[in-house]
Amino acid sequence: MEVNVLLTLLLLFLTGVFSLRLKTVYTRAGEMVVLHCPQKNDPNTNVLWTNQTRQEMNLTSIMSPQSADLNQMNVLLHGHSLVILRASLSHQGNYSCSVRNASRKFWFSLTVYEPQSTEYEERNRYSTTCYTQESCTLYCPTANIPTRDTPNITDRGITWHKEGETVSTPHDFPSAVERDGGIYKCIRSFLYDGQIYNMSFSVMLKIQKSEYGKPEIISPQQNDVFHIDLGSTLVIECKAVAYSDYDVVFWLSENSFVDTDESLPVFYNFSRTKYIDEVNMTASLVFKDVSEEDLLKKYTCKLESDHQQSSFITISLAEKSTPAHRVSLFPVLCTLAVIAVVLIMVLLLACHVKRSKYSSCSA
Ligand SMILES: *[C@@H]1O[C@H](CO)[C@@H](O)[C@H](O)[C@H]1NC(C)=O
Ligand SMILES: *[C@@H]1O[C@H](CO)[C@@H](O)[C@H](O)[C@H]1NC(C)=O
Ligand SMILES: *[C@@H]1O[C@H](CO)[C@@H](O)[C@H](O)[C@H]1NC(C)=O
Ligand SMILES: *[C@@H]1O[C@H](CO)[C@@H](O)[C@H](O)[C@H]1NC(C)=O
Ligand SMILES: *[C@@H]1O[C@H](CO)[C@@H](O)[C@H](O)[C@H]1NC(C)=O
Ligand SMILES: *[C@@H]1O[C@H](CO)[C@@H](O)[C@H](O)[C@H]1NC(C)=O
Ligand SMILES: *[C@@H]1O[C@H](CO)[C@@H](O)[C@H](O)[C@H]1NC(C)=O
Ligand SMILES: *[C@@H]1O[C@H](CO)[C@@H](O)[C@H](O)[C@H]1NC(C)=O
Numbered sequence: 001m002e003v004n005v006l007l008t009l010l011l012l013f014l015t016g017v018f019s020l021r022l023k024t025v026y027t028r029a030g031e032m033v034v035l036h037c038p039q040k041n042d043p044n045t046n047v048l049w050t051n052q053t054r055q056e057m058n059l060t061s062i063m064s065p066q067s068a069d070l071n072q073m074n075v076l077l078h079g080h081s082l083v084i085l086r087a088s089l090s091h092q093g094n095y096s097c098s099v100r101n102a103s104r105k106f107w108f109s110l111t112v113y114e115p116q117s118t119e120y121e122e123r124n125r126y127s128t129t130c131y132t133q134e135s136c137t138l139y140c141p142t143a144n145i146p147t148r149d150t151p152n153i154t155d156r157g158i159t160w161h162k163e164g165e166t167v168s169t170p171h172d173f174p175s176a177v178e179r180d181g182g183i184y185k186c187i188r189s190f191l192y193d194g195q196i197y198n199m200s201f202s203v204m205l206k207i208q209k210s211e212y213g214k215p216e217i218i219s220p221q222q223n224d225v226f227h228i229d230l231g232s233t234l235v236i237e238c239k240a241v242a243y244s245d246y247d248v249v250f251w252l253s254e255n256s257f258v259d260t261d262e263s264l265p266v267f268y269n270f271s272r273t274k275y276i277d278e279v280n281m282t283a284s285l286v287f288k289d290v291s292e293e294d295l296l297k298k299y300t301c302k303l304e305s306d307h308q309q310s311s312f313i314t315i316s317l318a319e320k321s322t323p324a325h326r327v328s329l330f331p332v333l334c335t336l337a338v339i340a341v342v343l344i345m346v347l348l349l350a351c352h353v354k355r356s357k358y359s360s361c362s363a
Helices: 002-020 068-073 118-123 324-358
Strands: 022-028 033-036 047-052 056-058 075-078 081-084 093-099 106-113 125-131 153-162 182-192 195-208 216-219 225-228 234-242 248-253 266-275 278-287 298-304 311-319
Touching (some): 216 311, 234 298
Parallel strands (some): 022 106
Antiparallel strands (some): 047 093, 266 278
16 A cells, blocks of 8 residues: 555656656648757757657667768758658657756657648647737747758748638738638748748637727827927927837937937927826927928827837928018018119109200219
8 A cells, every 4th residue: 555655656756757858749740840859058969869659769870960861751850959851640759859978858749640630730729819900910830840050941931821711811910800810820831952841830810809999199180280480499299198008109300210318409308197007198399499490390299009000190380470570571672662763763853854954964
């Protein structure tokens, strides 16, 4: 009895230790799969792999990287990785890796499913949630893919399909809608020795109703014109309401950022107040002394959001009614012109009178 208890405890202990170092890997026949030995040592250390499929086999001994068996078996050894280029049912089984002469061993249990297996599909479904009206990007999982530095294996990109559709579909939605939800499949392709090898993943996209409103700029309005006197101080407050701490508002002058340095003639400052979920933000564009040059530019207040498309409004400045010095100039010039004309006429008249009296007016 006691011996039994002890044995059970020992077994539990051993399975505990064993399971800590056992990784279950699933793949589908015909696809690529990579086992990564979790050794954080020097990448150049030799890793010893063993294959315990049906009979124990020392992979390192039969497969130096240049081995001829390698291509035949569709297996590559590189660094800490064991790459199975095209998995078949015969690859199914247990594998172990250890850094040469280190006592620690890591185990992998590789299960290879039939290409059309629905069980595989369900076991390997990743899931992600997006919200309506918010931007949404699907990411293709990276589980058991080759590392970037694996020699002679080049990443040939990702293709996305929505389940039931044959044409490739986008995986990036600027503003998600409910019908974007569903099951997507992404295929990662890799090129090795002139051949393409694929890995496919299934990603379930759930769309939920947006929890919050859309962040927006409340004021000013698009194309507003601010009338000011040259030389005066002007503060234009751009007010926005957002629902995330990562959203921000700022000012652009033409296409360059306005600085926040208060010693500059034109700058902006920013303040934010949070009220439960709502964040009110104000970016105040400050002109210490409005110049003619400032009137020529367009100013844009931009609301940048981490999960929504950013939005902006553009405004411009104009002088208040036509300024005094230009108003007075025109009548003054007119008056001067009238006076000049009158003077010339008077002179001509005087001359005419003189000429008729003395028959000479020329100088
Ligand atoms: C596997 O092969 C290597 C190289 O021939 C050898 O050094 C190592 O001892 C072998 N390991 C086992 C477990 O047979
Ligand atoms: C493991 O051994 C089996 C049987 O000897 C063989 O068919 C299979 O290809 C081997 N797997 C790898 C990854 O070398
Ligand atoms: C792999 O290891 C597990 C757990 O030890 C064992 O149940 C299973 O039979 C092994 N499979 C093969 C093919 O050796
Ligand atoms: C591994 O083997 C090398 C050379 O045989 C030896 O110098 C080293 O101490 C060994 N390391 C461990 C952890 O046993
Ligand atoms: C990569 O390919 C080149 C040319 O085909 C070959 O000479 C080299 O041995 C390959 N390297 C590996 C690590 O397979
Ligand atoms: C790999 O995936 C691409 C893209 O979907 C497909 O065109 C190609 O036929 C696949 N190749 C293999 C060998 O499965
Ligand atoms: C921004 O600058 C203006 C002008 O200097 C000032 O009136 C305002 O209080 C400042 N706002 C903040 C939040 O610092
Ligand atoms: C945020 O701004 C909105 C709209 O301008 C306003 O109704 C609300 O009271 C403000 N909240 C806070 C905490 O300032």
